[in-house]
Amino acid sequence: MSDERTVSRRSVIAGAAAAAGGAILSQVPLVEAQQPVAPGNPSAAPGSGTTAQGARSAFESPARAPTGVVTGSSFTPLQDLTGTITPADLVFERHHSGIPAIDPAQHRLMVHGLTDRNVMFTMAELKRLPSVSRVHFLECSGNGRAAFRDPRPAMTPQQVDGLLGNGEWTGVLLATLLRQAGVRAAARWVIAEGADSAKLSRSIPLAKAMDDAIVAYAFNGEALRPANGYPVRLLLPGYEGNMSVKWLRRIEVTDQPIMARDETSKYTDPLANGTARQFSFVMDVKSLITRPSHPQRLDRGWREIAGLAWTGRGRIARVDVSTDGGGSWTQAELQEPVLSRAATRFRLMWEWDGREAVIMSRATDETGASQPTREAFIAARGPATDYHFNAIRAWRVGRDGTVSFV
Amino acid sequence: MSSRANARDLHLSALGVRLLAAGLALACVGCELRDVPHSNQTPSATQQGITRPHDVKATPVTPAHFAGIGRAATDAEIRAWDIDVNPAGRGLPAGRGTAAQGAPTYAAQCAACHGARGEGIPPFPRLVGRDAADFGFARDPKLVKTVGNYWPYATTLYDYINRTMPFAAPGTLSADEVYGVVAWILAENGIIARTAVMDSRTLPAVRMPARDRFVPDDRRGGSFR
Numbered sequence: 001m002s003d004e005r006t007v008s009r010r011s012v013i014a015g016a017a018a019a020a021g022g023a024i025l026s027q028v029p030l031v032e033a034q035q036p037v038a039p040g041n042p043s044a045a046p047g048s049g050t051t052a053q054g055a056r057s058a059f060e061s062p063a064r065a066p067t068g069v070v071t072g073s074s075f076t077p078l079q080d081l082t083g084t085i086t087p088a089d090l091v092f093e094r095h096h097s098g099i100p101a102i103d104p105a106q107h108r109l110m111v112h113g114l115t116d117r118n119v120m121f122t123m124a125e126l127k128r129l130p131s132v133s134r135v136h137f138l139e140c141s142g143n144g145r146a147a148f149r150d151p152r153p154a155m156t157p158q159q160v161d162g163l164l165g166n167g168e169w170t171g172v173l174l175a176t177l178l179r180q181a182g183v184r185a186a187a188r189w190v191i192a193e194g195a196d197s198a199k200l201s202r203s204i205p206l207a208k209a210m211d212d213a214i215v216a217y218a219f220n221g222e223a224l225r226p227a228n229g230y231p232v233r234l235l236l237p238g239y240e241g242n243m244s245v246k247w248l249r250r251i252e253v254t255d256q257p258i259m260a261r262d263e264t265s266k267y268t269d270p271l272a273n274g275t276a277r278q279f280s281f282v283m284d285v286k287s288l289i290t291r292p293s294h295p296q297r298l299d300r301g302w303r304e305i306a307g308l309a310w311t312g313r314g315r316i317a318r319v320d321v322s323t324d325g326g327g328s329w330t331q332a333e334l335q336e337p338v339l340s341r342a343a344t345r346f347r348l349m350w351e352w353d354g355r356e357a358v359i360m361s362r363a364t365d366e367t368g369a370s371q372p373t374r375e376a377f378i379a380a381r382g383p384a385t386d387y388h389f390n391a392i393r394a395w396r397v398g399r400d401g402t403v404s405f406v
Numbered sequence: 407m408s409s410r411a412n413a414r415d416l417h418l419s420a421l422g423v424r425l426l427a428a429g430l431a432l433a434c435v436g437c438e439l440r441d442v443p444h445s446n447q448t449p450s451a452t453q454q455g456i457t458r459p460h461d462v463k464a465t466p467v468t469p470a471h472f473a474g475i476g477r478a479a480t481d482a483e484i485r486a487w488d489i490d491v492n493p494a495g496r497g498l499p500a501g502r503g504t505a506a507q508g509a510p511t512y513a514a515q516c517a518a519c520h521g522a523r524g525e526g527i528p529p530f531p532r533l534v535g536r537d538a539a540d541f542g543f544a545r546d547p548k549l550v551k552t553v554g555n556y557w558p559y560a561t562t563l564y565d566y567i568n569r570t571m572p573f574a575a576p577g578t579l580s581a582d583e584v585y586g587v588v589a590w591i592l593a594e595n596g597i598i599a600r601t602a603v604m605d606s607r608t609l610p611a612v613r614m615p616a617r618d619r620f621v622p623d624d625r626r627g628g629s630f631r
Contacts, residue, residue, distance in 0.1 A: 096570075260566070313627045376630065
């Protein structure tokens with residue numbers, strides 16, 4: 001299992017220290033290097049009892065990074081995850097003024113503006129309304145920026161594209177709340193605003209608000225985590241992440257956008273022709289191979305190439321994988337069900353023969369949109385463009401089996 | 407309930423009830439009862455290996471308005487939270503300020519992060535600068551976006567500063583202080599005169615240098631741009 005060569009002593013200890021209550025660790029004798037060590041024969045004696053909350057095995061230590069950032073990001077450890085669902089405590093964070101502490105009993109959501117009624121909802125009232133549960137990805141529109149501007153061989157999937165999460169969101173359709181308030185004929189936009197000290201605000205087209213926008217209070221079967229919007233947030237399927245306003249306290253129905261800081265000076269895309277693209281809401285089709293990836297070291301022989309593909313425009317139609325730097329492509333298998341605006345796992349078996357190889361993935365969605373090459377991306381948008389980085393990426397496998405980001 | 411949209415919704419709601427009463431389980435097909443939860447996640451017929459109309463839902467028809475869920479928001483509650491300012495100036499409060507009046511506020515509340523002249527102290531952003539007049543941000547990664555060379559609307563300055571600055575204590579500046587800081591930043595960027603008064607009438611009239619550089623999203627599915 002050469003993949004396990006990459007498990008560092010430090011990461012194991014960090015994971016062990018994070019194990020809630022230490023119930024598991026207490027059973028694991030610590031040897032000189034504080035490596036967790038399981039009993040030699042787990043079948044020889046009964047194990048430990050039930051616990052109130054589960055904790056990860058002391059041998060597993062997936063972690064967001066970096067930590068402690070108040071105005072900035074922490075990244076999802078994509079290389080440590082399988083399937084498509086991101087565990088709630090590993091979903092990336094992006095805070096503009098830190099994580100607010102909110103008492104759900106005190107929290108209110110107000111819907112007002114070009115409405116027949118201005119309505120104030122409690123959390124309890126939101127939960128009385130008809131709910132939906134849908135699987136969608138959430139991606140920061142700046143995801144992939146460092147890998148695009150300053151690609152380095154030692155980058156991991158987490159560092160390349162870790163501003164991505166995917167899971168099941170539960171809440172009320174925003175359309176339901178807008179129906180409660182009654183939208184007037186002049187309305188064209190809604191302004192969503194958070195209760196954090198950034199009071200982050202974005203203008204959202206009314207059509208999107210009435211279509212599939214979710215006022216979500218749960219993720220993956222439980223209440224939202226504080227870092228991801230507790231007690232309630234917006235979730236706009238397929239749209240750039242910052243529009244899914246966290247800690248949502250206000251929806252104002254208006255006739256025009258407010259041109260907030262985060263839809264003018266930020267989250268606009270400078271283009272090679274001397275303009276900047278504004279209101280580029282939809283996330284483009286994209287994919288990333290998460291295994292093999294840095295810092296794995298491969299043994300010769302058969303192994304699975306696996307990764308994630310996603311698009312803000314609907315379903316992934318196909319993913320092609322190349323192991324010769326784009327010279328030839330093979331269609332990968334897609335894990336079903338393939339859901340709209342949700343991460344899709346792709347897989348392809350590959351026999352590594354010990355020679356240098358460059359592996360890459362190229363996703364195509366149901367609109368026919370496909371990922372451009374890095375060269376085509378730069379030609380269209382410019383070498384210093386910002387946001388919506390969806391060019392094809394590659395990993396190089398060296399003759400010694402090391403994997404590096406290209 | 408005066409809007410056309412609501413009238414249509416009510417009509418469809420009544421239609422839905424009639425269809426349901428007629429025992430037709432297909433009442434939701436193609437209807438616009440948008441608060442009826444419907445899944446966009448059902449695997450397609452081909453994925454399931456069967457053929458059936460994918461938009462047939464068993465979800466019961468629900469009323470257009472759920473009486474009693476959510477109370478009326480008071481005017482005071484709306485005033486307390488309704489802080490957004492749009493390019494037409496809607497939302498701007500009474501008050502006024504000039505660059506000279508804003509200078510002490512800037513020095514006391516902003517300069518620690520943004521620099522004495524708005525030059526920025528990394529990682530906190532630079533506010534002042536009119537280089538990059540050709541808007542070459544996509545070409546040259548060294549160009550720094552500022553209020554003077556990138557922000558398309560002056561009203562955004564008021565909205566943002568009032569909303570979330572100063573960072574450690576947002577909401578503590580008076581309207582006059584915000585107008586003063588806005589005037590100082592605009593004047594430092596050479597966009598308005600140092601004596602110009604910024605208020606709810608003059609601020610929306612300020613023409614920002616980069617105003618015409620912004621174009622609405624022109625990407626479409628199917629082709630890369």
